Amino acid sequence: MSLKLSIESVEDLVNILQDYGLTRTQAEILIHLTRLGPSSIGAIAKSLKTNRMNVYRNLKRMEGLGLIEAAPGRPIKYTAVPVDRAFSLLISSAKTKVSELEAKYPLIVEAFSKIFQLHRPEQSFEAKFRIHSGRRSIYAVITRMLESSKREVLFLTTPNDLICLSFFGFEDVLKGCKSRRVKVKVLTNITSEKVANILKGFTKYAIIKHSDFPIKTRLLIVDEREALTSLTVDESISLESELDSGFWADSPQYAQSVRAFFNLVWRSSNDISLVLQHLAAGKPLEKTVIFNDPEEYLESFIDMMAKAEAEVLIIAESLRDPFFPKDFTQIARLVRSHGAEIKVLTSLDKETCEAEEIFSIANVRHLDFKINFDLLVIDRKENLLKFSSAPAGVKTGVTQCLWSNNASFSMFLSEVFMDLWLRAVDSSIKRVEISFQNALDKLPTILKPVAEEKGWILEMPAELKGTSGLTQTFGLVLKKLDDPWRIIVGEIFPGAGDVKLASIATYVKSVDVKAVRRILLVPRKDWLSAEDIELLASYGIDLVNGLNAEELSQKISEIME
DSSP states (O other), rough: OOOOOOOOOOHHHHHHHHHTOOHHHHHHHHHHHEEEEEEEHHHHHHHHOOOHHHHHHHHHHHHTTTTTTEEEEOOOEEEEOOOOHHHHHHHHHHHHHHHHHHHHHHHHHHHHHHHHHHHSSSSSSOOOOEEEEEHHHHHHHHHHHHHHHHHHHEOOOOOOHHHHHHHHHHHHHHHHHHHHHHHEEEEOOOHHHHHHHHHHGGTTTSEEEOSSOHHHHEEETTTTTEEESSOHHHHOOTTTTTSEEEEEEOOOOHHHHHHHHHHHHHHOOHHHHHHHHHHTTTTOOOOOOOOOOOHHHHHHHHHHHHHOOOEEEEEEOSTTTSSSOOHEEEEEEHHHHHTTTEEEEEEOTTOOOOOOOOHSSSSSEEOSSSEEEEEEETTTTEEEEEEEEETTTTTTEEEEEEOOOOOOHHHHHHHHHHHHHSSSSSSHHHHHHHHHHHHHHHHHHHHHHHHHHTTEESSSEEEEEOTTTTEEEESEEETTTTTEEEEEEEEEEOOOSSSHHHHHHHHHHHHHTOOSSSEEEEEEEEGGHHHHHHHHHTTEEEEEOOOSSHHHHHHHHTTTO
């Protein structure tokens, strides 16, 4: 038997690629990259007339399938693998999926038989189970089930599945249900006004609701006596798809179990008319979701950031994993590329100060005080909060997360953020302070042998008794081995405080202990004004600046000459 394939346009090619398991967007991306070569996310989105996030998500899935490759750079560019290799991968994936379904078939049948044999009440009824493959076969089962319904039809599936069913005469089947006074409930994800308007035609015969729960499965329950379930639904719109499969059973116990799940999701869903009102007004339904999975928090974090158009506000306990998403820099570049500003409040330490990529992408400030929550606010419209009950110093504990798109609450959180932002320290200043402190920690180890070689003894920190009888403390003291009364004293000025007071204190204490030289260690010379430097000189205080121990040691050793 020969198969004649007629391909006369790009649209024909898109449809065929969907038969191979790609979504329409993925098919269009593959054609774009094959025809035009390496392209950025922005170029692809413009060509396909879709948003960047949709392109980004599909590129990631295609990269995982091995169909495309990413080349590092600014911006990142994606390239399609050779056509023959791409189709070999798609065919191999389809074969693997079919093999897996075939391998699971006897196990599923045996498992269902055991379960329902164990719980079935004594009766002459013998439940039947069947696996159906191919979209037309599945749709034939759906049509037969609806046409035989007497009281109730419950249907949960994806919007693409409903659109594809409309080509199969689904609306006429629903019309027949209504004429028999069968109550039909349809539950799906209404992702856009376009999808809502397509589904609106079904509202004459069924109650349609939108669920925030991401629907990727298919459930059909008729009269609590039979059910059809598909663990995943092929997202292509082709009626000839062979990737679709479903498990049918006429067991009342199984149907009731599936019905309980449907009703649980149905109760928390919104009517299509309400969704249409919000979509027409350009406003999403306002809602709040509470969860406690840290992984879900990080996934939500990345998804929300990718939608940002103007502003991203973040409060994070740390810039390290597991507190901060690993993919942050990658998604942050995408966000910055379309003009959004990213502000981050966190507590910087030695390790996080070295995260150069983050500082090049986001405006980061340091909080000197502890905050017991993490926060993400996108465009002052959508927010994500995380609270942890872990004791101080412990990284793990019970996590409570809250997501909301309530505009008033998001605005309030934005104001809280900006209040903290004004009180925070710029990351460039804090990073210098931390580098300076690291240098001071290492300085005794590096300076001590240098000082001894020149005939000096180093104490850091140190105490000396002055002529006044008072004990004076110094950041460091150098004493000449052959002349213990020959003393160099030093103080440390990290940048916070009044340098004038520090200068006067250093001078007064040095006079009391009769020091021959006095020095002031600072991170950077340009942090001091010309007036400050002139005051230090007038007190005979040598200024030593540097951000590493070797540099400070070298400058102090020159003073010992």
